[in-house]
Amino acid sequence: MPPGDQEIRSIIEPYLNKTGGLITALRAVQEAIGHLPEETDAIAADIFNLSRAEVMGVISFYADFHRAPKGRTVIRLCAAEACQAAGGRGLQEQVEGRLALKMGETAPSGNITLETVYCLGLCSAAPAAMVGERLLARADVERVADALNDADGNAARG
Amino acid sequence: MGDALNLFLPLDSVAVALGADDVASALRDEAAKRKLDVTITRTGSRGMHWLEPLLEVESDGVRFGYGPVDIGDVGALLDAVAANVRHPKALGSVQDIPFFKHQTRIIFERCGIIDPVSTDQYLSHGGGAGLDKALRMSGAEICEEVLASGVRGRGGAGFPAGIKWKTVAETRADQKYIVANADEGDSGTFADRMIMEGDPFLLIEGMTIAGVAVGATKGYIYLRSEYPVAARILAQAIDRAYSAGLIGENIRGSGERFDIELFVGAGAYICGEETSLLESLEGKRGEVRAKPPLPAVEGLFGKPTLVHNVITLCSIPHILAEGAASYRDLGVGKSTGTMPFQIAGNVKHGGLYETAFGLPLRALVEEIGGGARTGRPVRAVQIGGPLGAYLPPSLFHLQMDYETMLANGAGVGHGGIVVFDEDVDLLEQARYAFEFCAEESCGKCTPCRVGSVRGVEVMDRIRDDIDREQNLTVLDDLCELMVDGSLCAMGGMTPIPVKSALKHFPEDFAINRGKSDAE
Numbered sequence: 001m002p003p004g005d006q007e008i009r010s011i012i013e014p015y016l017n018k019t020g021g022l023i024t025a026l027r028a029v030q031e032a033i034g035h036l037p038e039e040t041d042a043i044a045a046d047i048f049n050l051s052r053a054e055v056m057g058v059i060s061f062y063a064d065f066h067r068a069p070k071g072r073t074v075i076r077l078c079a080a081e082a083c084q085a086a087g088g089r090g091l092q093e094q095v096e097g098r099l100a101l102k103m104g105e106t107a108p109s110g111n112i113t114l115e116t117v118y119c120l121g122l123c124s125a126a127p128a129a130m131v132g133e134r135l136l137a138r139a140d141v142e143r144v145a146d147a148l149n150d151a152d153g154n155a156a157r158g
Numbered sequence: 159m160g161d162a163l164n165l166f167l168p169l170d171s172v173a174v175a176l177g178a179d180d181v182a183s184a185l186r187d188e189a190a191k192r193k194l195d196v197t198i199t200r201t202g203s204r205g206m207h208w209l210e211p212l213l214e215v216e217s218d219g220v221r222f223g224y225g226p227v228d229i230g231d232v233g234a235l236l237d238a239v240a241a242n243v244r245h246p247k248a249l250g251s252v253q254d255i256p257f258f259k260h261q262t263r264i265i266f267e268r269c270g271i272i273d274p275v276s277t278d279q280y281l282s283h284g285g286g287a288g289l290d291k292a293l294r295m296s297g298a299e300i301c302e303e304v305l306a307s308g309v310r311g312r313g314g315a316g317f318p319a320g321i322k323w324k325t326v327a328e329t330r331a332d333q334k335y336i337v338a339n340a341d342e343g344d345s346g347t348f349a350d351r352m353i354m355e356g357d358p359f360l361l362i363e364g365m366t367i368a369g370v371a372v373g374a375t376k377g378y379i380y381l382r383s384e385y386p387v388a389a390r391i392l393a394q395a396i397d398r399a400y401s402a403g404l405i406g407e408n409i410r411g412s413g414e415r416f417d418i419e420l421f422v423g424a425g426a427y428i429c430g431e432e433t434s435l436l437e438s439l440e441g442k443r444g445e446v447r448a449k450p451p452l453p454a455v456e457g458l459f460g461k462p463t464l465v466h467n468v469i470t471l472c473s474i475p476h477i478l479a480e481g482a483a484s485y486r487d488l489g490v491g492k493s494t495g496t497m498p499f500q501i502a503g504n505v506k507h508g509g510l511y512e513t514a515f516g517l518p519l520r521a522l523v524e525e526i527g528g529g530a531r532t533g534r535p536v537r538a539v540q541i542g543g544p545l546g547a548y549l550p551p552s553l554f555h556l557q558m559d560y561e562t563m564l565a566n567g568a569g570v571g572h573g574g575i576v577v578f579d580e581d582v583d584l585l586e587q588a589r590y591a592f593e594f595c596a597e598e599s600c601g602k603c604t605p606c607r608v609g610s611v612r613g614v615e616v617m618d619r620i621r622d623d624i625d626r627e628q629n630l631t632v633l634d635d636l637c638e639l640m641v642d643g644s645l646c647a648m649g650g651m652t653p654i655p656v657k658s659a660l661k662h663f664p665e666d667f668a669i670n671r672g673k674s675d676a677e
Contacts, residue, residue, distance in 0.1 A: 019378065019419065019421065019439060019440075019441075020421050020438065020439045020440060020441040021441055022441035022442075023423075023424050023438065023441050024421070024422075024441075026424070027422070027424060048441075054442075057442075057443050058441070058442060058443055061426065061443040061444060061445075061600075062423075062424035062425050062426050062444075063424070063425030063426060064383055064424040064425035065424060065425075078345075080345030080346075080544065080594075081345040081346060081503065081540055081544060081576050081587070081590070082345045082346045082502040082503040082574075082576045083345070084587075084590070085502075085503030085504040085576055085577060085578045085579075085582065086503055086504045086531065087504075117384060118343065118345070118427060118594070118597075118598070119343055119344070119345045119384065120171070120175075120384055121171060121342065121347070121348040121351040121384065121385060122171060122172050122175050122348070123345060123346045123347070123348055123500065123502035123503065123508070123574070123576065124172060124207040124208075124348065124500065124501060124502045124505070124508030124509045124510070125172050125175065125176060125207050125208070125210070125508055126502065126503060126504075126508075128175065133386070135171055135174055135175035135387075136175050137172055137175035137176050137207075138176065
């Protein structure tokens with residue numbers, strides 16, 4: 001069932017008087033629903049006394065916010081310099097090949113989204129990856145695949 | 159049966175990403191099977207990341223290390239400890255490991271040793287001494303002490319911290335703010351993350367001293383969303399700091415007030431730039447502001463705001479506790495105190511090494527870092543993140559301090575050193591510098607927003623031998639325009655990695671480049 005306007009409103013309202021409340025409110029909506037549906041803009045604009053354009057401007061500015069649902073498990077591969085130095089580009093190609101997905105794509109099944117991240121702060125044990133909530137350092141394609149299996153298992157049980 | 163066996167295992171992101179949580183559960187299971195009574199304390203990391211997960215076992219007050227520990231090692235390891243025989247993963251006393259032993263740890267002195275969210279352990283290991291001293295001084299005296307220490311901003315710009323403090327202190331306003339910039343987005347850097355995960359009360363103490371000094375009653379920690387472990391630990395630490403009276407309405411019984419709130423960003427490298435960060439903290443797009451006015455005069459919500467990098471703030475408690483003179487004695491020239499250098503990328507001994515300024519780059523890359531992990535010759539290092547210079551081994555004799563780096567077209571930045579072996583293609587790295595700028599530009603300044611896209615195109619043409627000479631001229635013009643026409647370091651410093659690559663590695667940009675292109 002799609003989320004109702006009332007649900008979105010009730011998620012956003014508590015953040016009205018918080019510092020930087022709009023960003024935190026948008027994150028809360030996204031955590032509850034999985035993405036930011038179009039209706040969010042008008043509701044947030046109304047609550048924060050902003051124009052819809054201002055809300056859309058914030059949503060489009062930050063990489064964490066997304067309009068469409070992502071896969072059940074998101075795989076993030078670091079593309080920054082320290083990981084490049086330690087084989088990150090090769091890892092990306094291998095993961096793309098294994099999953100038959102390109103960076104930025106979601107599998108048609110809706111199970112997996114593959115995306116780029118710029119630095120997880122694991123640069124001393126590069127390359128780094130994040131599979132769902134799980135951090136991986138000195139990542140290779142096998143460890144990414146294993147973590148994906150675990151995440152799938154957890155999702156199926158959950 | 160004797161007393162419980164005291165075990166220590168990091169909860170730091172790197173250790174967790176290398177399996178520390180699995181090792182912790184294996185330890186509990188295997189200890190239970192053996193009816194061994196164990197206490198496992200989760201700590202920060204010691205910073206020797208090639209040894210993570212690094213398990214420590216306390217015996218007669220000495221902590222003996224084992225690492226890197228795999229879950230398969232755990233049973234045999236407990237047996238060896240119980241029987242008092244040597245296990246193959248034994249490293250001896252942790253503080254005697256050369257990488258650790260030769261550091262000067264004044265910021266990371268407790269990191270890896272105590273439970274990061276225990277105020278009792280923090281206070282009993284020397285924490286709070288700086289704050290207690292500050293609470294007996296006037297604001298102006300504290301600012302003077304910070305100025306006298308010579309400590310400079312560790313976020314990258316290297317501006318003398320004391321001058322900022324004085325500006326905020328002397329600006330009259332009904333509300334002032336302290337903002338800790340924990341948007342540590344530079345690749346190759348993780349010192350902020352490590353200290354926030356391993357000794358978060360140090361940051362809280364540094365911010366509180368700053369608040370007392372400049373007359374600010376409210377502080378924010380602006381943390382990037384890519385650091386979920388740090389977010390969890392900071393939130394817990396802030397709660398406990400309130401309960402212990404380290405912050406709140408009556409700090410340590412002094413009558414002074416200081417509140418701290420954690421704010422998590424939403425994925426934007428540019429928000430590490432202080433004015434962009436302030437916009438973001440106000441809930442807006444993180445677009446850079448023109449300076450002046452300086453944030454010290456008109457910052458968050460137009461109020462005087464002291465914005466400092468995490469490591470700068472974490473340097474403050476020691477300065478107050480031990481005095482400016484002892485801090486200034488460390489380091490060289492105008493680069494006073496210590497810097498937690500972060501050794502990363504293709505390197506054998508990656509990790510964090512805190513030392514006084516003045517070591518040659520070669521010591522950090524080769525002696526301490528151990529050279530490339532692949533065993534091949536090191537061909538380049540990038541210092542100070544994506545906006546930092548690429549340097550060749552012929553410059554590894556350079557001393558790591560602000561002035562020497564600047565004089566050689568480079569910068570210390572946030573202290574990150576990314577090591578590359580001979581496989582690196584510097585044209586590809588220069589192209590990436592533009593690509594990253596295009597991805598992360600806030601869009602306000604045209605030279606940055608459009609110039610970065612043009613930069614990628616120009617690099618592609620040079621790589622493909624299309625009008626090479628003309629394109630090299632365009633590249634030069636483009637870099638000059640970005641430097642002159644950008645408000646902040648994003649556009650203004652992207653030319654640094656590009657031009658340093660071109661200068662020190664011209665062969666990678668030449669016709670018939672030495673390598674075959676990876677296409």
